[in-house]
Amino acid sequence: MKTLKFKHPVSNILIWLYALLSVYPLFWMIAYSLKNNDEIFVTNPFGLPTHFRFENYKTAWTSFNVPQYFTNSVIVSVVTVVFSLSFAVLFAYAVARMKWRLSGAVRVYMTIGMFVPVQVIMIPLAILMRDFHLANSYLTLIVPYIAFNLSFATLVFYGFFRSVPVDLEEAACIDGASIYRTFFSVMLPLIRPSIATMIIFVFLAAWNEFPIAMMLISKESLKTLPLGLLFFQGQFTTDWGAMGAAMTIASLPTLLLYMLFSEQVENALTVGSAVKG
Amino acid sequence: MRKYLGNKTAILLFILPALLLYTVVVFYPVIQVFYRSLFDWDGLSEAKFIFLDNYKRLFHDHIFYTSLYNSAVFAVIIAVVQITIGTLLAFAVAEVAMRGRKFVRITVFIPVVLSITVVCQLWLAMYNGEYGLINKLFEVFGLSYRQDWLTDKHTAIFALAAVNAWQYMGYHFALLLAGVKSIPESYMEAARIDGASKMKAHLRITMPMLGETYKFCLILAFTGGLNAFANMYIMTSGGPGTTTYTLTYMMFRSAFRVGEFGYGSASAAFLVIECLIVTLIINKLIARDPIVY
Numbered sequence: 001m002k003t004l005k006f007k008h009p010v011s012n013i014l015i016w017l018y019a020l021l022s023v024y025p026l027f028w029m030i031a032y033s034l035k036n037n038d039e040i041f042v043t044n045p046f047g048l049p050t051h052f053r054f055e056n057y058k059t060a061w062t063s064f065n066v067p068q069y070f071t072n073s074v075i076v077s078v079v080t081v082v083f084s085l086s087f088a089v090l091f092a093y094a095v096a097r098m099k100w101r102l103s104g105a106v107r108v109y110m111t112i113g114m115f116v117p118v119q120v121i122m123i124p125l126a127i128l129m130r131d132f133h134l135a136n137s138y139l140t141l142i143v144p145y146i147a148f149n150l151s152f153a154t155l156v157f158y159g160f161f162r163s164v165p166v167d168l169e170e171a172a173c174i175d176g177a178s179i180y181r182t183f184f185s186v187m188l189p190l191i192r193p194s195i196a197t198m199i200i201f202v203f204l205a206a207w208n209e210f211p212i213a214m215m216l217i218s219k220e221s222l223k224t225l226p227l228g229l230l231f232f233q234g235q236f237t238t239d240w241g242a243m244g245a246a247m248t249i250a251s252l253p254t255l256l257l258y259m260l261f262s263e264q265v266e267n268a269l270t271v272g273s274a275v276k277g
Numbered sequence: 278m279r280k281y282l283g284n285k286t287a288i289l290l291f292i293l294p295a296l297l298l299y300t301v302v303v304f305y306p307v308i309q310v311f312y313r314s315l316f317d318w319d320g321l322s323e324a325k326f327i328f329l330d331n332y333k334r335l336f337h338d339h340i341f342y343t344s345l346y347n348s349a350v351f352a353v354i355i356a357v358v359q360i361t362i363g364t365l366l367a368f369a370v371a372e373v374a375m376r377g378r379k380f381v382r383i384t385v386f387i388p389v390v391l392s393i394t395v396v397c398q399l400w401l402a403m404y405n406g407e408y409g410l411i412n413k414l415f416e417v418f419g420l421s422y423r424q425d426w427l428t429d430k431h432t433a434i435f436a437l438a439a440v441n442a443w444q445y446m447g448y449h450f451a452l453l454l455a456g457v458k459s460i461p462e463s464y465m466e467a468a469r470i471d472g473a474s475k476m477k478a479h480l481r482i483t484m485p486m487l488g489e490t491y492k493f494c495l496i497l498a499f500t501g502g503l504n505a506f507a508n509m510y511i512m513t514s515g516g517p518g519t520t521t522y523t524l525t526y527m528m529f530r531s532a533f534r535v536g537e538f539g540y541g542s543a544s545a546a547f548l549v550i551e552c553l554i555v556t557l558i559i560n561k562l563i564a565r566d567p568i569v570y
Binding site (some may be wrong): 011015041106110113115116119122126127148173204208214226262 | 279281282284285287288290291292294295296298299301302303304305306307309310313320362366369375376377381382383384385386387388389390393394395398399400402403408410413443446448451452455500504506507510511525528529533538541542545549552556
């Protein structure tokens with residue numbers, strides 16, 4: 001059996017062209033974050049900067065609210081990851097392994113949430129947050145972000161818990177461990193790989209979330225990066241380099257995450273297809 | 278053991294946080310959307326029950342039909358572009374012999390992890406009529422296609438769809454690649470021995486076997502397209518005129534700009550039904566039992 005060869009140079013070239021097309025805008029953004037207006041518009045719009053103007057980053061960091069936005073994004077994303085995963089893992093264990101009558105129904109009920117697009121419930125969500133007096137606080141973002149990630153996270157953890165042999169719990173029970181002890185010391189370490197996957201998944205979702213933040217946050221001091229960047233176009237018409245720098249800073253965490261764990265990131269995002277379809 | 282795993286207190290402690298939060302923040306609002314769509318309500322004062330009047334108004338609103346049309350155009354474009362290119366790339370990258378497959382895999386996926394705001398701002402700059410990259414590119418090649426892509430009512434919706442298709446193509450590519458990789462090598466070998474060309478083998482074997490993946494990609498692209506909001510909100514504000522309105526944008530405007538929460542809820546309720554119908558149709562069209570190897 002000969003190895004199958006990809007013998008079409010034309011399609012090969014097209015594929016390479018597409019790959020370049022998909023990464024060029026990003027390259028262009030990073031390049032212009034190091035240029036001045038003159039170079040961006042007139043002298044050198046396409047290529048690498050002739051002179052690296054790192055002062056753009058300094059301008060972005062000091063003159064605009066980038067540190068504030070960045071801090072808010074970190075707070076919101078980290079708290080969301082911690083709580084949505086904790087709640088989901090507990091829930092998943094109870095429906096996957098513990099014996100009670102309604103476990104199947106409750107699991108299905110939770111799964112329905114995956115089919116609800118955020119946009120659809122924007123209006124009631126806004127009213128709800130107002131009625132709970134959470135509007136314009138960190139919680140107004142964190143609470144919905146946690147809730148929105150629960151359905152999918154529980155489903156993934158559920159799958160993992162189901163694949164663990166029941167002997168382990170039996171052994172722990174015989175050794176006299178409480179159910180809590182069994183959960184934390186025996187079961188939780190076993191599903192570590194899926195927890196890592198979900199950390200990436202939820203972090204990306206929370207870091208990049210836009211519609212809810214746009215609708216619920218109007219206070220400057222609470223804006224997350226996607227929201228803060230929205231108003232840059234107007235503010236920065238005079239200084240494109242600094243705007244590019246701010247956008248690069250905003251993309252850095254997710255880009256780094258992807259560069260370091262590309263395979264896990266892709267897995268984390270595609271794992272949904274197995275269950276959602 | 279039965280008693281051990283049937284510990285009522287533990288079960289309650291484990292499920293309550295997730296169950297409460299999900300019910301209040303996700304499930305209850307869905308019911309609210311349908312309920313509130315039956316009222317004339319500005320979000321603040323007393324709501325007046327008007328039964329289906331909001332829907333009647335919706336079906337007489339010409340913006341509603343514009344929105345439906347735009348969402349459909351947007352959804353079809355992103356579905357066709359993403360799935361076609363995604364399929365071709367996935368087949369190519371699955372080849373062991375292809376050079377630079379890792380580079381292609383990574384670069385194609387990068388836009389997926391970027392924030393939609395960053396992507397929109399970036400493309401706003403690229404589409405700009407005066408100093409945008411795209412017009413500059415035409416200039417370099419000596420073509421006179423120079424124009425304002427986003428303020429021209431004929432090109433605006435296509436320009437937006439291109440951005441969305443560009444950003445999330447990688448996601449579909451990753452799904453399809455995972456699908457291709459899960460097909461055992463022996464099928465392709467058998468086709469090879471029978472003398473099928475590469476092209477034919479993919480058309481006759483790989484693609485039918487990817488039925489489940491295609492189903493998911495289609496549902497994802499269509500419901501994503503119908504729900505499209507951020508691209509329009511950031512890049513065109515529904516304009517020029519109403520040429521880039523979608524149902525979600527219409528809903529958002531009704532509720533948060535004009536203060537018609539009841540009417541906005543009716544748009545949202547219609548959106549839910551629309552997405553359900555599309556999902557059902559796709560499920561029907563690609564009805565097949567999942568393949569087990």
